[in-house]
Amino acid sequence: MSVQRTKGAVPEAAWFKSSYSTGNGGECVEVAAILGRVLVRDSKNPSGPVVEVEAEAWADFVGLAASS
Structure with a gap:
């Protein structure tokens, strides 16, 4: 896992939010799948840090989150 600040490294079209995101200002993340990673x-701070796994x-x- 790594944490980085990426600006423009990933096209905005690659990012998506959970279907559970309501847009009402709750805690929400966005994910992008790029080359096996x-x-x-944070959807509220898209220019902030990015975690890569x-x-x-x-x-x-x-899978673990869904089974909880």
């Missing part, structure tokens, strides 16, 4: 950022690690995380 998943990038995660391997796609497999992201899939494991989502």
Whole structure:
């Protein structure tokens, strides 16, 4: 896992929010899948830090979150 500040490194069209995001100002993240990696950022601060994880690690995380 790495944390980086990326500005313009990933096209805005690559980012998406959860279908559970209501747009009412709640806590929300956006993700982008790029070359076997998943990038995660705060949707309220898109120019802020980006967390990068391997796609497999992201899939494991989502699976655990969904089973909770």
